[in-house]
Amino acid sequence: MMRAVDIIRKKRNGEELSREEIDRMVGGIASGDVADYQWSALLMAIVWKGMTAGETAGLTEAMMNSGLVVDLGAIPGPKIDKHSTGGVGDKTSLILAPIVAAAGVSVPMVSGRGLGHTGGTLDKLESIPGFRTDLDLHAYKDVLRRCGLVMIGQTAEIAPADKFLYALRDATATVESIPLIAASIMSKKLAEGIDGLVLDVKTGGGAFMERFRDARRLAETMCAIGRSMGKRVVALITRMDEPLGRAVGNAVEVAESVQCLRGKGPLDLMEVTLELAAEMIVMGERARTIDEARGLCRRLIADGRALERFRRMIEAQGGDPRVVDDPTLLPAPRRRIDVTSSRTGIIGRLAARQIGHATMLLGAGRARVDSTIDPAVGIFLHKKAGDHVTQGEALCTLLVNDESSLAEVTTLVARAYSLADDELTVAEQVLERLGS
């Protein structure tokens, strides 16, 4: 019997772990043979020494196999999911899944919650009265079959080893490791029973991977895992310097998503959303080229079929589908407070991280995993980089219930904006594409 301590020592010494050794460590979580304090030491050794492509694929597979691997074989057609590494104002899932489903590609989505300055798809969806994200796997398949899309949270059956390791990493400062991040994401996604995956790896001041080269390495690592497991994976590296779109929060982001599905979305948000959607549609073989897929997306928005899918999913998951037509049915804050500009000029920079942090302080996000969130609050951005502003004009509106951190929030938001010296050129949202 291989001893955990010897496997830890091997990694500490910088040697490559065998598939058997990785299986032993992951298997030891469920059996109790490997203690959490041994795993955390191994995690720190991995942060230090890294993992080879083979080790990373092995860890992903072991974590995936620690639970149920969903079989979606009974559902006809291609099943493609999208995953984002997290950003501020990132509601792309809510918009693209209905579009892609309307194009004939099923989208089985297992999403996460927001943490720190980033938001989460589940929190946003739960701002819709009645909407349930805690479906069991039977209901999950049923909604997917009926609507072509479904959005739930991670269930206990899927990749329990990942759940264990994620909590441990969070408590031991071992989150920041590209192989561990990649294995965590991919183990859950590949357990969903999908045929392919489009990744949105964000980079910039508001992203988890602030530096482009880290985002690129993470994207490459995840593509390599997909390849080694015979799944098609494409990654887009996209900009997360300022928030995507104008709404940051939960209900307010649902409302903006509906606007997008009505063809009235902000340019930056629509650019990222349509690129990702087009990749999913091409991967699902419902278009031959990205251009063709992009055109299809625009038609599905224009003729209302995408919005119809969104409405259908909301209803299937217990939510009130009337929010699509009447956003006043969504939770609303008690107060709306404008933050105004002290100068006249052009916005040069709107820092996503500070806006995300301010939104969290208002109650829309979580400081800790067990924090509760307020679906009604958030920030609506009237001005973004490149916009003209005059002195006294509103930069943004704070959507407020609890006023206890208002002073701090106002200061953060004011600092998030800075004026430019010159006119700005609009930056491309997609920086690079990787994968097959």
Add this chain to the structure above:
Amino acid sequence: MMRAVDIIRKKRNGEELSREEIDRMVGGIASGDVADYQWSALLMAIVWKGMTAGETAGLTEAMMNSGLVVDLGAIPGPKIDKHSTGGVGDKTSLILAPIVAAAGVSVPMVSGRGLGHTGGTLDKLESIPGFRTDLDLHAYKDVLRRCGLVMIGQTAEIAPADKFLYALRDATATVESIPLIAASIMSKKLAEGIDGLVLDVKTGGGAFMERFRDARRLAETMCAIGRSMGKRVVALITRMDEPLGRAVGNAVEVAESVQCLRGKGPLDLMEVTLELAAEMIVMGERARTIDEARGLCRRLIADGRALERFRRMIEAQGGDPRVVDDPTLLPAPRRRIDVTSSRTGIIGRLAARQIGHATMLLGAGRARVDSTIDPAVGIFLHKKAGDHVTQGEALCTLLVNDESSLAEVTTLVARAYSLADDELTVAEQVLERLGS
């Protein structure tokens, strides 16, 4: 409140921890605020990033203060201890403590048990019928006052944080870290209430620190800790390539220790023992120079006063003092089996590690912390490096009860010996002296 995860992150990033942060982590062991899995991640980060002298001293002090710091103020005269980093056949404590006590320096010794190929003072002492090493602190002080020396095991009151961390390091491959080793040793020793400490840091094939430069760094680190805490500390770096003396085991080492106290000890063993004893006597101001102290030691052996102290301690700790005069009262093995030389020549090398490992396999040592040991078994070495041997002559005698690993032991022992091409010059035992 500082969060453990932030402190771990700081060390992971290679920053220096403050005294407050170290106190928080060590304090969190007893309070339960810091989980064992957080400590093991921090330990791995320390193995990776190291610790400054200030951090190491801080950790030592926090670990020392996690339990009782013994007050020996009521016992008159200097209190000096010795600590060895562990070797094979290392029974120097048993010999030097009675000598130093006879010289008027009290020796309050808290010792350890053997593990792996190395032996432990407590195991050796417990081969004396009736001898108890589990005295409480009251009895500890009482024996010290009456005999001038006492030898016990680590009690639950002394440095409990070290006990916790040691067990954790053992299970997480984080033992090999010089600051952690130094802090572990020093926290226990400085909690004994001593005025000064003489360290025997062993290096060579049979030592924990095989490389001289690691032994030197460990010695320097421990001396620096002593300085920062206002204690006199001297370290001798000594050779551990072959076993010290001729006896390796438990009862057999007690018998050899008695021979040494009768002035009939092997040269290598007596050289190390007297150097260490002389340092303790000078530190305790019972001699002005090492030469003078060495002379005093020889007189205390010659006139029987050192042996008398040994006899007195055995009696005070519940043991049968007659073993000093009649070694047949010590546990004896069922069989004595010679391992003979297949060639004629000069012994060039006798590998301590293999002899230690063979002794462990015979039952005299521990493969794991919870193994039980057989006091009667071991190995008696007739030939050591530099000795002439003729074909068929006994190299050593195995003292055997359980014959199940006899084949493996014989092979190991035969391989531990190798013949030299030329006459050897006798090597010095003490390689370097550090400290005040």
